[in-house]
Amino acid sequence: MRETTVDAASSGGELSNWQYGPLLESTAERAKRWLDAVPDRPVPPHSGIEEAKNALGRHLPENGHDAAQVIETLVAGVEPGLMTIQSPRFYGWVMGGTYPVALAADWLVSSWDQNAGMRSITPGVVAAEEVAAQWILELLGLPAGSAVGFVTGATVANYVGLSAARYQVLANAGWDVNRDGLFGAPRINFVVGHERHSAVDLAGRYLGLGAPMVIPSDAQGRMRVDLLADHLADVDGPTIVCLQAGNVHSGSFDDFLAAIEVAHQRQAWAHIDGAFGLWAAASPRFSSLTEGYRRADSWATDAHKTLNVPYDCGVAIVAHPEAMAAAFRVETSYFVNAEAGADPFDLVPELSRRARGVPVWAALRWLGRSGVISLVDRLADSAAVLAAGFRTLPGARVLNDVVFTQVCLAFRDDATTLGVAQALREDGIAFASPSRWQDRAILRFSVSNWATDAAQVELTVDAVRRALAKWDG
Numbered sequence: 208m209r210e211t212t213v214d215a216a217s218s219g220g221e222l223s224n225w226q227y228g229p230l231l232e233s234t235a236e237r238a239k240r241w242l243d244a245v246p247d248r249p250v251p252p253h254s255g256i257e258e259a260k261n262a263l264g265r266h267l268p269e270n271g272h273d274a275a276q277v278i279e280t281l282v283a284g285v286e287p288g289l290m291t292i293q294s295p296r297f298y299g300w301v302m303g304g305t306y307p308v309a310l311a312a313d314w315l316v317s318s319w320d321q322n323a324g325m326r327s328i329t330p331g332v333v334a335a336e337e338v339a340a341q342w343i344l345e346l347l348g349l350p351a352g353s354a355v356g357f358v359t360g361a362t363v364a365n366y367v368g369l370s371a372a373r374y375q376v377l378a379n380a381g382w383d384v385n386r387d388g389l390f391g392a393p394r395i396n397f398v399v400g401h402e403r404h405s406a407v408d409l410a411g412r413y414l415g416l417g418a419p420m421v422i423p424s425d426a427q428g429r430m431r432v433d434l435l436a437d438h439l440a441d442v443d444g445p446t447i448v449c450l451q452a453g454n455v456h457s458g459s460f461d462d463f464l465a466a467i468e469v470a471h472q473r474q475a476w477a478h479i480d481g482a483f484g485l486w487a488a489a490s491p492r493f494s495s496l497t498e499g500y501r502r503a504d505s506w507a508t509d510a511h512k513t514l515n516v517p518y519d520c521g522v523a524i525v526a527h528p529e530a531m532a533a534a535f536r537v538e539t540s541y542f543v544n545a546e547a548g549a550d551p552f553d554l555v556p557e558l559s560r561r562a563r564g565v566p567v568w569a570a571l572r573w574l575g576r577s578g579v580i581s582l583v584d585r586l587a588d589s590a591a592v593l594a595a596g597f598r599t600l601p602g603a604r605v606l607n608d609v610v611f612t613q614v615c616l617a618f619r620d621d622a623t624t625l626g627v628a629q630a631l632r633e634d635g636i637a638f639a640s641p642s643r644w645q646d647r648a649i650l651r652f653s654v655s656n657w658a659t660d661a662a663q664v665e666l667t668v669d670a671v672r673r674a675l676a677k678w679d680g
């Protein structure tokens with residue numbers, strides 16, 4: 208027995224016809240309703256996981272449901288539990304919103320359903336990704352001829368960069384990790400800064416590098432290059448140094464010019480985690496922060512943060528295509544490998560994947576270079592205005608030098624900061640992540656959304672003022 212009355216043509220996994228149109232039209236209407244509500248909807252979810260599971264149905268249905276009803280149930284079940292990440296007043300972690308043009312392109316990526324691994328099999332989407340890759344190198348001022356892979360995010364982009372690094376530094380020491388594995392290999396000195404993102408540790412874990420050697424940071428979270436130099440003077444053998452463009456708390460950038468010089472003097476591979484901060488390189492305004500970054504050997508960044516394409520899209524860039532190929536290239540009898548140049552699957556861990564570089568192409572084509580520069584500048588300007596607004600609140604302190612998009616706000620003691628965080632969440636107008644930095648509870652604001660401007664910042668400062676007044680009773 209069917210559980211509901213159904214149109215036999217579109218239920219129970221059976222289709223008598225090629226039926227996409229009406230379902231996609233009604234779904235586009237629902238998506239539009241969601242997107243129209245975003246600017247005014249409370250930012251945090253209204254309900255939790257258990258309610259959503261109840262609404263979605265916990266039991267595997269014996270018989271299928273009508274497709275339109277499935278989508279209706281999905282919307283009704285899931286929407287109350289959605290965090291409004293696209294809100295211009297969402298400042299949590301570091302998460303971008305979605306440009307309309309990138310979302311539209313992403314819909315097409317799903318509709319086209321291309322497996323973007325091989326140039327000769329899906330040339331249309333691979334062309335869009337290869338063009339987008341060239342544009343990224345140009346925009347970010349990275350060496351032409353670098354290998355670029357589109358991955359799920361900066362975590363995997365760090366993994367890709369460090370995979371190429373691992374291959375190369377071991378090869379330099381006379382060890383072929385592809386043939387002989389890691390057991391018995393010379394130990395790699397895996398060097399990071401105290402305030403690196405945990406994604407770098409994860410990448411090291413995937414690669415069997417063991418716990419990293421941690422170099423202390425300065426007050427803004429930048430690696431102490433003097434201590435890096437001291438450390439490297441004491442070690443020999445294969446070495447990878449991981450630097451950071453954009454500290455998630457302070458937004459600070461490591462001193463690339465000095466650190467990369469020190470690393471290269473020791474034949475180390477220099478990698479930069481620039482999940483959001485690498486985009487500063489697009490704007491001349493931030494050239495003093497990014498100076499020297501282009502001499503690194505690999506870079507990891509995200510498009511789903513600063514560039515505001517939909518989840519998920521990270522970008523891995525390696526200056527030495529041979530090392531990238533050594534880490535990822537596969538050849539078998541049934542793949543149709545490109546004769547010249549790398550196939551997309553020679554640049555990433557996956558064989559099968561969606562063409563997630565296509566929305567990047569769309570966003571860059573729509574923005575142009577000048578649009579990317581104004582986006583990056585606007586995010587940083589909004590962070591500065593936000594910090595200035597916070598400084599007018601009683602007992603409030605901005606702990607970091609606001610050099611880019613990040614603002615760490617603290618009140619007179621940890622209890623007040625946590626209380627304000629809770630009151631802000633209940634208020635719902637804006638959302639920031641509670642965190643700890645410099646041994647204090649903080650509320651961390653990351654300006655990552657294209658739609659955050661002076662007016663939105665004003666609403667945000669008002670919301671924090673209300674939350675503080677509420678806590679103070």
Ligand SMILES: *Cc1c(COP(=O)(O)O)cnc(C)c1O
Nearest residue numbers: 301360361362404406480482509
């Ligand atoms: C967000 C972030 C990451 C992890 O990126 P994902 O896209 O979440 O995988 C790594 N490093 C830094 C500095 C980040 O901000």
